Amino acid sequence: MASHALITLGAIVLAIVFFAIPLILKYHVYKPQKKIVVAGDVFKVDGGLSSTWCQGVEFDSKYNFRAFIYDSDPIVDGNEVVRTLSTHHMVLPNKAQEYWGFHLLRGSTVNITSCARLIRADVTVVKGISGLKQCLREHRRAIRDEESSGEDSLSESESDEDTSSISSSQGVVTNKTDILHICTNSILHEELPTSYTCKHPFTKVARRHTLSQYVNETDYYYYIFSSNTYLEILPNEFSIKFSIDRTHYDYSTSSGNCSKDNHCQLRMAMGSQPKVVVQMDGVNGTLRTEKVQVACKPREWIFMIFYGLFLIIIFLCAFQ
Numbered sequence: 001m002a003s004h005a006l007i008t009l010g011a012i013v014l015a016i017v018f019f020a021i022p023l024i025l026k027y028h029v030y031k032p033q034k035k036i037v038v039a040g041d042v043f044k045v046d047g048g049l050s051s052t053w054c055q056g057v058e059f060d061s062k063y064n065f066r067a068f069i070y071d072s073d074p075i076v077d078g079n080e081v082v083r084t085l086s087t088h089h090m091v092l093p094n095k096a097q098e099y100w101g102f103h104l105l106r107g108s109t110v111n112i113t114s115c116a117r118l119i120r121a122d123v124t125v126v127k128g129i130s131g132l133k134q135c136l137r138e139h140r141r142a143i144r145d146e147e148s149s150g151e152d153s154l155s156e157s158e159s160d161e162d163t164s165s166i167s168s169s170q171g172v173v174t175n176k177t178d179i180l181h182i183c184t185n186s187i188l189h190e191e192l193p194t195s196y197t198c199k200h201p202f203t204k205v206a207r208r209h210t211l212s213q214y215v216n217e218t219d220y221y222y223y224i225f226s227s228n229t230y231l232e233i234l235p236n237e238f239s240i241k242f243s244i245d246r247t248h249y250d251y252s253t254s255s256g257n258c259s260k261d262n263h264c265q266l267r268m269a270m271g272s273q274p275k276v277v278v279q280m281d282g283v284n285g286t287l288r289t290e291k292v293q294v295a296c297k298p299r300e301w302i303f304m305i306f307y308g309l310f311l312i313i314i315f316l317c318a319f320q
Contacts, residue, residue: 011317018310022303025053032295039063040084040282042248043103044074044275045294051268054296057276058265059258061292064281068254069266069274076218077250078107084282086242091235092227097139099132099224100287107247108215113207115198117237118229123211125188125223132222135183183224188213192225198239205239242287249277265297 033048049057059067068074090098104110112123126135182189188211195206215221227236251257254277258264268274280290 008317011313015310015313015317018306018313022298022306026296026298026303030054030296030298032293035278035292035294037278037280037290037292038100038102038287039086039280039285039290040082040244040246041103041290042105042246042277042279044277048294049268049274049276049296051270051272051274053299053302054268055270055299056265056267056297058263058295058297059278059292060263060295061280061290062262063283063290063292064259064262065292066251066257066259066279066281067264067266068249068251068257068277068279069268070254070277071272071274073275074249074253074277076105076107076247078247080248080250081107081245082248082282083243083245085284086244086287087285088238088240088242088287090225090238090240092225092238093235094227094229094232097224097226099222101132101220101222102242102244103220104215104218104244105247105249106215106218109245110211110213110215110221111209111243112211112223112240113243114192114210114238114240115195115205115207116192116227116239117194117196117198118227118231118234119194120228120230121192121194121236121238122182122226122228123188123190123192123223124183124186124226125211125213125221126183126186127217127221128219131183131185132220132224134185135222135224138183187221192238199237207239207241240287246282248279251279270299 030048030050030053033045035043035045037043045057057067057069059065088100092098102110114123124135126132190211192210193206193208197206199205213221223242225238225240227238229236255274256266258266266276276294278292278294280292
């Protein structure tokens with residue numbers, strides 16, 4: 001009886017495993033990825049795909065894009081350069097920051113022309129999401145240090161409350177310090193030219209060249225705009241123009257591609273190690289974030305094997 005019970009228990013555990021594995025793979029390991037990008041971004045899809053479990057990869061977006069699949073790592077084509085021009089207007093409260101991130105391939109160049117309505121506005125460039133997080137941590141630490149020193153000062157009659165909010169594509173960090181912290185890991189840092197005509201609408205905007213950057217390594221680069229004016233009650237207005245000359249991958253070496261009505265899919269050969277690249281259309285105009293979903297299309301016959309084994313075990317247990 002004991003051995004029979006153990007066999008039954010083992011069969012139940014095995015049935016649960018066969019039933020759970022496809023669900024775990026579909027909804028956790030290889031769940032759809034939502035990428036937040038900007039117009040013109042070119043990026044590789046890292047993780048979330050397997051040629052064993054996925055017969056293909058599906059793409060969805062409200063914006064135009066092209067997708068490519070490679071048998072090996074794609075190579076950057078330095079001769080393929082496309083320029084995108086994007087403008088952005090923003091209003092920041094005093095002691096605040098807002099950032100925008102771009103995925104840039106090696107050999108790309110970025111030129112920023114900008115202006116701020118009030119003095120003491122600047123831009124800082126950091127590399128990678130880890131670099132951005134480090135910069136924000138340093139900034140918050142500087143806020144805490146300043147608050148601590150302020151509490152110890154006899155000239156302080158009351159303390160101010162600091163607030164912060166961050167989103168995946170652009171964020172605002174607001175504080176009450178007198179000195180805006182400059183991140184130790186910044187690649188570039190420049191002050192913005194000031195002009196009282198720097199306001200919306202852009203009829204007579206006095207934007208001037210602010211920053212030039214050559215991209216030595218493919219990665220995400222974040223441009224953090226800061227306001228640290230002397231006037232606490234007045235917000236600062238920014239007018240920014242990004243001129244980005246983007247290099248691209250060599251698309252002629254891809255083994256497949258698709259670009260149809262904001263939704264398309266690519267097939268993956270079983271046992272291969274494909275590399276997937278997405279290129280968003282480089283639309284000139286107002287800077288905006290875009291979303292694209294990348295999803296594994298399950299290899300159904302493998303999933304059916306697991307469910308078939310599950311049913312067989314249940315059937316055998318029922319007739320024991």
